[in-house]
Amino acid sequence: MTxxxxxxxxxxxxxxxxxxxxxxxxxxxxENEKHSSQSGILPKLSVIVCAKNEGHRLPQLLxxxxxQKYPADKLEICLVDDxxxxxxxxxxxxxxxxxxxxxxxxxxxxIPDFAPKKRAIDTAIRHTTSEIILLTDADSTPGPQWVQExxxxxxxxxxxxxxxxxxxxxDSLWQKILALEYFxxxxxxxxxxxxxxxxTCTGSNMAYRREAYLRIGGFAGIAQWISGDDxxxxxxxxxxxxxxxxxxxxxxxxxxxxPPRTWSEFKSQRTRYxxxxxxxxxxxxxxxxxxxxxxxxxCAELLFAIVGWWKLxxxxxxxxxxxxxxxxxxxxxxxxxxxEEQLLPVFPLAALLHPFYVVLFATLGQFARFSWxxxxxxxxxxxPVVFPRTEESRR
Numbered sequence: 001m002t003x004x005x006x007x008x009x010x011x012x013x014x015x016x017x018x019x020x021x022x023x024x025x026x027x028x029x030x031e032n033e034k035h036s037s038q039s040g041i042l043p044k045l046s047v048i049v050c051a052k053n054e055g056h057r058l059p060q061l062l063x064x065x066x067x068q069k070y071p072a073d074k075l076e077i078c079l080v081d082d083x084x085x086x087x088x089x090x091x092x093x094x095x096x097x098x099x100x101x102x103x104x105x106x107x108x109x110x111i112p113d114f115a116p117k118k119r120a121i122d123t124a125i126r127h128t129t130s131e132i133i134l135l136t137d138a139d140s141t142p143g144p145q146w147v148q149e150x151x152x153x154x155x156x157x158x159x160x161x162x163x164x165x166x167x168x169x170x171d172s173l174w175q176k177i178l179a180l181e182y183f184x185x186x187x188x189x190x191x192x193x194x195x196x197x198x199x200t201c202t203g204s205n206m207a208y209r210r211e212a213y214l215r216i217g218g219f220a221g222i223a224q225w226i227s228g229d230d231x232x233x234x235x236x237x238x239x240x241x242x243x244x245x246x247x248x249x250x251x252x253x254x255x256x257x258x259p260p261r262t263w264s265e266f267k268s269q270r271t272r273y274x275x276x277x278x279x280x281x282x283x284x285x286x287x288x289x290x291x292x293x294x295x296x297x298x299c300a301e302l303l304f305a306i307v308g309w310w311k312l313x314x315x316x317x318x319x320x321x322x323x324x325x326x327x328x329x330x331x332x333x334x335x336x337x338x339x340e341e342q343l344l345p346v347f348p349l350a351a352l353l354h355p356f357y358v359v360l361f362a363t364l365g366q367f368a369r370f371s372w373x374x375x376x377x378x379x380x381x382x383x384p385v386v387f388p389r390t391e392e393s394r395r
Contacts, residue, residue, distance in 0.1 A: 002311060002312060005297075005312065005315075006312070006315045009293075009294060009297045009315075009316075009319055010315075010319065012290050012291075012293060012294045013294060013319050013322055013323055015290060016290075016291060016294060016323060016326070017322075017326045019287065020326045020327070020329075020330045022191075022195055023187075023188060023191030023192065023195065023330060024191065024330055024333060025191075025194070025195060026190070026191035026192060026193065026194030026195030026196075026197075027187075027190060027191050027194055027330075027333055027334055027337060028194070029194040029195070030190055030193070030194040030247060030249060030337060031337055042070065042071060042074050042148075042151060043074070043130075043131040043132050043151055043154060044074050044076070044129075044130045044131050044132070045070070045074060045075055045076070045130050045131065045132040045133075045134055045147060045151050045207075046075075046076040046077070046078050046124075046128040046130035046132070046133055046134065046210075047065060047075070047076070047077050047078065047134045047135075047136065047147065048078045048080070048121060048124045048125070048128075048133060048134070048135050049061065049077075049078070049079050049080065049135075049136060049137070049138055050080040050082050050117055050120035050121055050124070050138075051079065051080065051081060051082065051084065051088050051092070051138040052081075052082040052083055052084050052088070052116070053084050053085060053086045053088060054084070054086075054088050054138035054139070055084070055086040055087035055088045055090075055091055056086075057138045057139045057258075058088060058091050058092070058138050059091065060139075060141055061136070061137075061138055061139070061140055061141060062091070062095050064140070064141045064142050064143075064144075064146075065077055065142075066099070067144045068142075068144055068145075068146065068147045068148070069144050069145055069147075069148055070147040070148050070151070072099075072100075072101050073101075075101055075147060076101050076102075076103060076128060076130055077099070077101060077102045077103070078102075078103045078105065078124045078127065078128055079092045079095070079096070079102065079103065079104055079105070080105045080106075080107060080120045080121075080123065080124050081104070081105070081106045081107070082107045082116055082117070082120045083107060083108060083109070083110070083116070089106065092104050103127065103128070105120075105123060105124060105127060107119070107120055107123065113223065113224050114219075114223045114224070115219075115223060115224065115225060115226045115227075115228075115229070116226075117203075117226075117229055118219045118222075118223050118228075118229045119223075121135065121219075121229055122218050122219055122223075125210060125213055125214075125218070128210070129210075130210060131209060131210060131211075132151060132154060132207055132208075132209060132210070133207060133208055133209070133210050133213065134147060134150055134151070134206075134207040135203055135204070135205075135206055135207065136165075136204050136205060136255050137165075137203065137204040137257060139204075139257050139258050140165065140204050140205070140255045140256065140257050141168070141255075141256050141257075142205075142254070142255040142256070143251075143252055143254065145252040145253075146252065146253060146254070146255055148252075149248055149250055149252045149253035150163060150205075150207050150248060150253055151207075153207075153246050153248045153253075154207070154209070154246075155244075155246075157243050157244045158243060158244045158245070158246045159208060159209050159212040159237060159242055159243030159244065159245065160206070160207070160208040160209075160212070160234065160237050160243075160245045160246070161206065161207045161208070161245075161246045161247070161248060162189055162190075162193060162198070162201040162202075162205070162206050162234070162245065162246070162247045162248070163202075163205035163206060163207075163247070163248050163253050163254065163255060164183075164186045164189075164190075164202070164205060164248075164249060164253070164254050164255075164338060165182075165186075165202050165204040165205045165254065165255045165256060165257045166179065166182070166183065166186075166254055166256050166257075166338075166340070167179040167182045167183075167256070167257065167258070167259040168256040168257070168258065168259075169258075169259075170259075170343075173346065173349075175259050176343065176346045177346050177349060177350050177353070178259040178260065178266070179259065179343055180331075180343040180344075180346055180347065180350050181350060181354075181357070182259070183331070183334075183335070183338070183340055183343055184327075184331060185200060185202070186202070186334075186338065187330065187331055187334035187335075187338075188200060189201050189202070189247065190247045190249055190334065190337065190338075191330075191334070193245055193246065193247040194247065197238075198234050198235070198238050198245050199231075199284065200230075200231045200234070201230050201231055201234045202230055203229050203230035204255055204257050205253075205254070205255040206230055206234075208233075208237065209243075212237065212240075212242055212243060213233075215240070215242060216236055216237060216240045216242070219233065221236070222236065222279070225275070225276045225279060226272065226275065226276075227272045227273060227275055227276050228276040228279070231276075232276060232279065232280075235280065235281060235284075239281075249337050249338050251338075251339050267361075267364070270357075270361040270364075270365075271361060271364045271365050272365075273361070273365070274361045274362055274364065274365025274366075275365045275366070276365075277362070277365060277366075278366065288362075291358065292358060292359065292362045294319070294323070295354070295355040295356075295358040295359050296355075296359050297316060297319070298316050298319060298320045298323070298355040299355045299356055299359050300316075301313055301315075301316030301317075302316065302317075302320075302355075320355065324351040324354075327351065327354075328344075328347055328351070331344065331347065332344060
């Protein structure tokens with residue numbers, strides 16, 4: 001039995017390293033695109049921000065949006081107040097009153113089979129007529145060239161562009177570990193896009209063509225999942241095969257967001273992220289399941305060693321070290337692409353915590369409820385929503 005277990009998890013470790021190698025090839029394809037993009041053609045673009053009770057965060061974002069180096073006549077800012085009970089609505093009203101290119105939308109209710117954030121995004125998209133939709137979150141602080149860099153990535157064949165949202169600030173050790181963990185998501189996202197098989201992205205920095213969104217039916221089929229306005233839509237866009245998906249790693253295109261401040265906030269956020277993993281495509285779900293089993297084996301054997309059961313400790317420790325070595329080599333390469341080398345010194349501690357992190361949140365994501373913007377939610381609603389068809393979506 002011992003030899004069998006070692007063989008099984010040794011094989012999974014080899015599979016894991018094959019994935020890392022594959023992602024590395026994807027990164028290599030992106031490295032030539034690290035330079036800042038410049039384009040003489042600037043499309044009409046709408047920045048969409050959906051906010052619920054974000055009155056304490058919005059002013060910083062609105063200041064960042066006001067500083068964007070993009071022609072005002074081609075930039076629309078669409079701000080959606082999603083059932084806020086604080087100062088959010090008033091802040092948006094004051095900002096909209098001072099600028100002609102700002103649109104203020106208000107949502108006062110919920111639809112049972114339509115996740116609130118997806119509904120807010122869909123409402124804004126169907127309200128605008130801009131060619132490009134660019135999304136970020138209320139706690140984001142993008143730099144002044146953010147809109148220009150993301151827009152310039154839309155070459156004729158590109159229908160979606162993914163970007164990076166680094167965690168800032170990074171003053172404490174906890175914040176640095178969180179920043180590295182969140183960066184690892186971006187590294188996987190970039191590698192997947194570079195390998196022409198997009199895996200994940202972040203809704204705080206992503207853009208797509210409005211026509212492409214309508215053509216694939218928007219969030220139809222995934223609307224009931226509370227999370228997934230980013231990666232589930234990414235997968236749907238990829239499956240549709242209507243154009244290319246790109247990734248912008250250049251620092252000017254980053255849209256920093258704040259890290260979770262408390263364990264409770266972090267737990268709810270990561271549980272929400274993991275809650276829709278069973279809705280991924282079968283191959284991706286199977287791969288994630290194998291990675292989960294690998295980390296579960298490492299955690300179990302390390303914990304068994306504490307109570308004196310050492311039979312598989314050495315093989316498990318060896319597998320953990322080999323796993324971490326592959327991760328470090330990949331993240332070091334990605335860090336150069338993203339200019340994030342300063343995150344690497346905390347990798348040893350993060351690698352020690354990583355197996356327990358994966359097991360905890362992969363498990364909680366399938367069974368636990370979580371809090372989001374003051375609401376207690378489950379992973380999804382009960383039935384799919386029927387979307388209105390448009391002339392563009394019929395083509």
